[in-house]
């Protein structure tokens with residue numbers, strides 16, 4: 001079969017332009033990827049906004065870890081089972097639970113009289129020290 005010139009300007013064999021068909025499929029795939037990324041981004045943003053503590057000004061890796069921890073706590077996982085979680089016993093705040101997020105940040109939760117643990121605050125280690133290091137003599 002001889003090669004023919006299609007309306008699009010490509011040449012090829014067959015009833016339609018395979019080059020255009022290929023390009024069309026590729027762009028559909030790229031478009032689907034972009035849409036997917038947009039959806040993921042939008043959902044992430046919604047989770048950050050809906051979080052019980054403010055996560056807006058934090059680095060994205062801290063936001064992600066905080067969201068994961070908040071969900072773990074919400075599921076009812078006991079705090080002593082969470083890695084790097086500790087009660088602030090030294091400063092006499094037994095109901096306050098501090099969880100390390102990486103090296104520089106903390107998630108702080110407070111145990112309610114009912115036993116339920118609610119996230120209270122997330123921030124840098126320095127801000128955490130200022131806020132929670134009540135020294136009890």
Ligand SMILES: [Zn+2]
Pocket residue numbers: 006008009010017018019020021
């Ligand atoms: Zn073509």
